[in-house]
Amino acid sequence: MDAIHVDGLTKEFDGVTAVDDLSFTVERGELFGLLGPNGAGKSTLINMLVALLPPSSGTASVNGHDVRSEKGAVRSSLGIVFQEPALDEELTGAENLAFHSRLYGQARSDRADRIDEVLGLVGLSAVRDDPVGTYSGGMKRRLEIARGLLHEPAVLFLDEPTVGLDARTRRDTWEYIEQLNEAAGVSIVLTTHYIEEADRLCDRVAIVDDGDIVAIDAPAALKESLGGDVVALEFASDGAEAGTEGQSDVPSALLDRLDDRAWCRDYAVADGRSGVHVTVDDGDARIAALVRLADETGAGITSIDLREPTLENVFLELTDRDRAAAGAGRSRGLAALGGTRSGSTATGTESRADVHDDRSSAVSTEDRS
Numbered sequence: 498m499d500a501i502h503v504d505g506l507t508k509e510f511d512g513v514t515a516v517d518d519l520s521f522t523v524e525r526g527e528l529f530g531l532l533g534p535n536g537a538g539k540s541t542l543i544n545m546l547v548a549l550l551p552p553s554s555g556t557a558s559v560n561g562h563d564v565r566s567e568k569g570a571v572r573s574s575l576g577i578v579f580q581e582p583a584l585d586e587e588l589t590g591a592e593n594l595a596f597h598s599r600l601y602g603q604a605r606s607d608r609a610d611r612i613d614e615v616l617g618l619v620g621l622s623a624v625r626d627d628p629v630g631t632y633s634g635g636m637k638r639r640l641e642i643a644r645g646l647l648h649e650p651a652v653l654f655l656d657e658p659t660v661g662l663d664a665r666t667r668r669d670t671w672e673y674i675e676q677l678n679e680a681a682g683v684s685i686v687l688t689t690h691y692i693e694e695a696d697r698l699c700d701r702v703a704i705v706d707d708g709d710i711v712a713i714d715a716p717a718a719l720k721e722s723l724g725g726d727v728v729a730l731e732f733a734s735d736g737a738e739a740g741t742e743g744q745s746d747v748p749s750a751l752l753d754r755l756d757d758r759a760w761c762r763d764y765a766v767a768d769g770r771s772g773v774h775v776t777v778d779d780g781d782a783r784i785a786a787l788v789r790l791a792d793e794t795g796a797g798i799t800s801i802d803l804r805e806p807t808l809e810n811v812f813l814e815l816t817d818r819d820r821a822a823a824g825a826g827r828s829r830g831l832a833a834l835g836g837t838r839s840g841s842t843a844t845g846t847e848s849r850a851d852v853h854d855d856r857s858s859a860v861s862t863e864d865r866s
């Protein structure tokens with residue numbers, strides 16, 4: 498049985514389709530991320546999955562229980578940690594958990610042991626009897642996670658689990674989330690705006706935009722879908738040809754050699770014509786060969802920059818339609834340039850970041866066509 502099974506799930510609010518015909522599953526034990534811009538539909542989706550909001554159409558089940566007809570069973574199958582803290586600062590950590598346990602009707606005989614267990618899972622045993630008002634932000638967040646785990650849910654929903662935490666505490670919190678996913682075997686669904694968080698933590702990520710899942714896969718596979726690493730080589734300009742219409746500082750002999758190399762997936766001359774961007778599968782492994790080729794053709798390299806695709810590139814490419822459309826116009830130049838491999842030049846790019854983004858768009862344009 499899947500931890501979560503969603504089929505054709507849709508939610509409409511007065512003509513606004515917040516969640517549009519989604520179908521996906523979350524496997525048992527999986528750490529699953531929902532990543533999307535503001536207003537993408539993440540909260541609406543989660544609210545339907547935790548049986549707080551009825552779907553307009555479609556079905557969803559959590560731990561095998563239908564979100565419409567088995568709300569009670571759905572709720573006891575899951576733990577939720579909301580963004581807004583809801584702890585009593587006067588009470589100790591253990592007292593906060595005991596209060597919650599009573600509220601949820603947990604058997605008294607199990608209570609003390611389970612509280613000890615979840616405090617241990619989130620590393621708060623030593624401060625269990627300190628008032629929560631003395632806890633740091635990260636400790637409070639971990640206590641909230643412990644509270645969500647108290648009734649041994651099959652699925653834990655974490656809404657922006659590290660929002661507002663400093664970088665160090667965020668990383669610590671990631672470690673606890675990973676540990677409890679492994680140690681407690683609980684499936685975790687987390688929503689986040691932090692792309693690095695999704696990349697680091699999640700087995701799979703669904704990128705949500707405009708009520709739709711525009712991509713769903715392991716972070717590495719999503720990055721791979723952008724089409725390889727780019728090694729950016731810059732060459733010394735002899736001053737004679739730089740800026741000359743139709744001329745390039747990149748030796749045409751080097752481009753000829755790149756044409757012959759099977760490992761060279763693509764290349765583009767850019768950056769004011771004094772650089773070439775070479776797309777390869779494994780950038781680290783190809784740098785030496787590229788330097789050798791440049792040496793052989795007498796080109797003086799002044800800098801080498803390896804640009805590996807990030808989940809952020811995937812996110813931006815898939816979620817910013819206006820920007821992607823604008824980028825596709827620029828990228829055609831790059832894609833066509835790489836495709837013809839004639840040694841002609843692109844019209845130049847404004848910045849390194851733009852070059853990288855163009856590459857993302859170029860690959861996607863090809864993917865979509």
Ligand SMILES: Nc1ncnc2c1ncn2[C@@H]1O[C@H](COP(=O)(O)OP(=O)(O)OP(=O)(O)O)[C@@H](O)[C@H]1O
Binds near residue numbers: 513515539541
């Ligand atoms: N109760 C509601 N009534 C009307 N429209 C709503 C309601 N709840 C959400 N929406 C709309 O549905 C769309 C999706 O909103 P939702 O809050 O699910 O997005 P989100 O991805 O969670 O955004 P954020 O990251 O900002 O929390 C938005 O256009 C929003 O305005």
